[in-house]
Amino acid sequence: MARMFVGRSFGILALLVIILQALDLLTESAKILAVPGNGQAQVWTYVSLRAPQLIARFVPFAVLLGTILTLLQMNQNSEVVALKGAGLSAHQVLAPLILASLGIAALSFAFNDRVVSHATAALDRWQKVDYARLPPDRGDRSNVWVRDGDDLIEVDRASGRGDAVRLHSVTLYDRTGGNLVAIVRAPAGRREGDGWRIGPATRFDVAGGQVTALGGVLVARGVRPDQFTLGSVDADGLSFGGLRAAISDLADAGRPTKSLEGTLWHKLSGPLSAVLMPLLGAVAAFGLARSGQLFVRAVIGMALGFAYFVADNFALAMGNLGAYPPFLAAWAPFLLFFLIGEAVLIRSEE
Known part of the structure; x- marks a missing residue:
């Protein structure tokens, strides 16, 4: 189950990134090549900086779709019925997927911290000069x-x-x-x-x-x-440790840090959202395939997953505006949809 789930999740992620990167290049490649001296090498440089952002953004989507496809096939082949007949509960059936998603979440956090933050900072600097040659960055x-x-x-x-x-x-x-x-x-x-x-x-x-x-x-x-060295902090372009140090410096200087604190917490809750996806998509696993409601269950699972992303973005925006406390803005959607997923799972199966 875990091997099937991970393989399909990463396959969907690769397909999404290839399609979205190609669509993104349709608009950005013209801007890059319009600069004298830029050529194919600069286009590939843009791809190397943009692709990590797309990967980080669509990992939870891929995990959600991978969960639904895996559980749909198992349901159609009556494998879930066999597991239930062997005495396993719904949570035990989902355990391999949840353990695999924990590994994906840890890998996603490390990738975001080490790769995505540096790629985002470099791409932002490059876009500010309209894809022209960048001077050496000494941190000044x-x-x-x-x-x-x-x-x-x-x-x-x-x-x-x-x-x-x-x-x-x-x-x-x-x-x-x-x-x-x-x-x-x-x-x-x-x-x-x-x-x-x-x-x-x-x-x-x-x-x-x-x-x-x-x-x-x-x-x-x-x-x-x-006042000379602390300007606007690009939270997406900093690692978890770098952003925490920047928040500490701004707090010592008496600057507001609430929106940055929300983003700091979201650097943890964002990758961890992959763990929610097997729970939200689990509605596709249970119920008899011959009942004719398998497609409806898949749609319900996708609706729950996408509702989480809407709520997560809304809460983060409210946190940036100061309407929500930073911790609540980052973790409230995660906890809310964890409870919703558990309620749907227990009500429909347990």
Whole structure:
């Protein structure tokens, strides 16, 4: 049973990924090849980055369809009747599928953590430059804007973390009451005390039109290093450990982290949803095949599975909006449909 279930699940997954990847290439390949210098190698690079996303997204769908096809065949061949006649309960009949789905869930989590997160981050960076050549990624942040009271600070590039942050090409827009008074520019800056020492700086006075050399000057008192290094966090482009570290840094900086916490929990509940699929699709296994309701039972199993995905996406969206607590947004659909699957199984068979 487990071998049949796993083989069909991965076969369906491969078929889904091939079809969806081909459809995706119909639109994206034109954008990739429109960039001068791009060719077949860049198209295959896109496929290598996009395919892991498709695999991660459709693993639960494939497990659901694999469950239904496996149990339908066993029901038609009266194998389920034989197992029941041997004294096995419905849960014992499903045990091989549930154990196999636990292995699939563990494999899916490892694949998402090690492969999908890196592929997503690389693809996002590549798409932001419209599939042009990417500069080497050193983990620096570029084009950073920070507000200090009325003043605005623009940094061309920020590197490092904590008190070791280094600023490159700093521009301070000195404003009073919303009006620009002066512009201070410096090629570099570093942390000093509770402020930032930038230099050699020059000051352009807007009213007088004069440029004054300031040398080293201390600015932006009270501006924390994380304000230059912590920007928008791409949760899908980080591994479980990386996202947890980013949430910790944002929490220490007093930034909101509720939506990221929901995504962190979902990195666990998402792969584990594969364990639910044998339970939700089990309605196709029980009931006599000659009753003529086998197709109806298969449709009910698919409806339960797809209802779970709708509820899961809805709860995650509500969590991102702050309407649901992070833990509830990630785990409530899983627990709810676990209870629904158990209720349907017990009511229809036990």
